[in-house]
Amino acid sequence: MSTPRIIVHCDLDAFYAAVETLHHGFDDKIPLIIGSDPENGRGRGIVSTCNYAARKYGIRSAMAISEAWRRCPGAPYGTAIYIRGSRGLYSRASRKVMKILKQPAEFFEQASIDEAYLDVTTYVGGDWDAAVALCRDLQSSIIKEIGLSASFGIASNRILAKMASEINKPKGIFRILPDELSDFFEGRDVRDVPGIGKKRATQLHEWGITTVDEMYAYGELSLARITGERFAAWIIRVYEGRTSSEISPLRSRKSIGKEHTFNYDRENYQIVLENLLSIVRRVMKSAREVGVSGRLAEVKIRYTGFETHTHGRSIPVSMDDDEVFTSLAEKLFANNVQPDKKIRLIGFRLGNLDTPKTKQTRLLAILEEE
Ligand SMILES: [Mg+2]
Structure with missing residues (x-):
C-alpha cells in the first residue's frame, strides 16, 4: 500500500x-x-x-x-x-484567509467560502507531527493577520479530515492518525459522518445502530440489506480509511461566473461592453486564484423584460488568460447583441474547467487571425 x-x-x-x-x-x-x-x-x-x-x-x-x-x-x-x-465583507475576508492557507499546500481546494482542503504531504515531508505544528502556525497567522478563528482537521483523506475539524471546534486542531481509525469511530454517532443525514440515521436507529463502529460490526452484506449496497460499501470504506484523498479545485467547482445588473436598463453598448470586459477580468482573476483554467466562454445578456440569452464558444485547450477571454467575450457580445433592445444585465461564465498544466498562449495568435 x-x-x-x-x-x-x-x-x-x-x-x-x-x-x-x-x-x-x-x-x-x-x-x-x-x-x-x-x-x-x-x-x-x-x-x-x-x-x-x-x-x-x-x-x-x-x-x-x-x-x-x-x-x-x-x-x-x-x-x-x-x-x-x-456578502462583500465575507468574500473579502475569505480571500485573505485562502491566500494564507494556499501557501503550504501542494494541492489546494476551496470547498466553500469558509472551508478549504490542503494536501500538505510534501510540505511536511510526510511527518504527522509537523502537520500539527503547521496547522498551529496557520491558525495563529489567520488570527494575527485577519482576526478570525479557524479549526483544523488532519487525516489521511478528505472525509476524515472534515470530521476531525469538527471535533474541537472552535479554535480546534484534531488529528486522526491512519492507525487510529477504529479508536476514532468507536462510540461515534453516525450523524457525525458527513453524508449521513436525519433520514439515514433514523433508518439505522430502527436496527439499533447508533454509532459508526456498530454499523461496521454489521458487516457489509448485512448492512447492505438495511441501507442498500452503495451506502454499505461506502461506509465500510470510510471506516477503513479508504475514501478519496484527492484534492483538486475541480471537485468543488463546475464553472466560475459573475454578472452585473445595471441601475437602469442600458442602450449604450460601449458602456455595457466595458462592464462585460471588467467582469471577464474579474472572473479570470478568480480562476487563477483557485487554480483553474477553462475551455468555455459564455456571455449572458438580459434585456428589458427579463428576456435572457447566453452565447457561448469553446476553445480547443483550457486557458486562464485575460486576453484570450476578453477577446472571445467581446466577439460573442458584438456578434449577438440585439441592437434594438435595452440591456438590464450582463454576465460572463468560464466553463469546462481544468487545472492548468500546460499553457498555450499561442492560441491567442490563432484567435486573432480569424
Ligand atoms: Mg465554518
Missing part, C-alpha cells in the same frame, strides 16, 4: 458572525444573529447564521427569526444584536 497522504481540512469558526463582529467591533459575548429583519419578533424570515453566544440559547441556522427573537430578543427588549449581513 502506498504511504497515506496528509490532508488538512480548515473550517472557519462561525465565519459570517466572526466577520461582522470584527467589522462592527461587536462584543463576541453578546448574541449576534444574522438573518432577515426580526421586526420585533413578528418577522417571517429565517436565521442565516449566528455566533457562539447565540448558539448557547439554542439558536441555529434556518430557524425562524421570530423563534430566535423569542429565545433572545434584541433592543429594546433584550441585548441580542440582529443584522442583515453583507
Whole structure:
C-alpha cells in the first residue's frame, strides 16, 4: 500500500458572525444573529447564521427569526444584536484567509467560502507531527493577520479530515492518525459522518445502530440489506480509511461566473461592453486564484423584460488568460447583441474547467487571425 497522504481540512469558526463582529467591533459575548429583519419578533424570515453566544440559547441556522427573537430578543427588549449581513465583507475576508492557507499546500481546494482542503504531504515531508505544528502556525497567522478563528482537521483523506475539524471546534486542531481509525469511530454517532443525514440515521436507529463502529460490526452484506449496497460499501470504506484523498479545485467547482445588473436598463453598448470586459477580468482573476483554467466562454445578456440569452464558444485547450477571454467575450457580445433592445444585465461564465498544466498562449495568435 502506498504511504497515506496528509490532508488538512480548515473550517472557519462561525465565519459570517466572526466577520461582522470584527467589522462592527461587536462584543463576541453578546448574541449576534444574522438573518432577515426580526421586526420585533413578528418577522417571517429565517436565521442565516449566528455566533457562539447565540448558539448557547439554542439558536441555529434556518430557524425562524421570530423563534430566535423569542429565545433572545434584541433592543429594546433584550441585548441580542440582529443584522442583515453583507456578502462583500465575507468574500473579502475569505480571500485573505485562502491566500494564507494556499501557501503550504501542494494541492489546494476551496470547498466553500469558509472551508478549504490542503494536501500538505510534501510540505511536511510526510511527518504527522509537523502537520500539527503547521496547522498551529496557520491558525495563529489567520488570527494575527485577519482576526478570525479557524479549526483544523488532519487525516489521511478528505472525509476524515472534515470530521476531525469538527471535533474541537472552535479554535480546534484534531488529528486522526491512519492507525487510529477504529479508536476514532468507536462510540461515534453516525450523524457525525458527513453524508449521513436525519433520514439515514433514523433508518439505522430502527436496527439499533447508533454509532459508526456498530454499523461496521454489521458487516457489509448485512448492512447492505438495511441501507442498500452503495451506502454499505461506502461506509465500510470510510471506516477503513479508504475514501478519496484527492484534492483538486475541480471537485468543488463546475464553472466560475459573475454578472452585473445595471441601475437602469442600458442602450449604450460601449458602456455595457466595458462592464462585460471588467467582469471577464474579474472572473479570470478568480480562476487563477483557485487554480483553474477553462475551455468555455459564455456571455449572458438580459434585456428589458427579463428576456435572457447566453452565447457561448469553446476553445480547443483550457486557458486562464485575460486576453484570450476578453477577446472571445467581446466577439460573442458584438456578434449577438440585439441592437434594438435595452440591456438590464450582463454576465460572463468560464466553463469546462481544468487545472492548468500546460499553457498555450499561442492560441491567442490563432484567435486573432480569424
Ligand atoms: Mg465554518
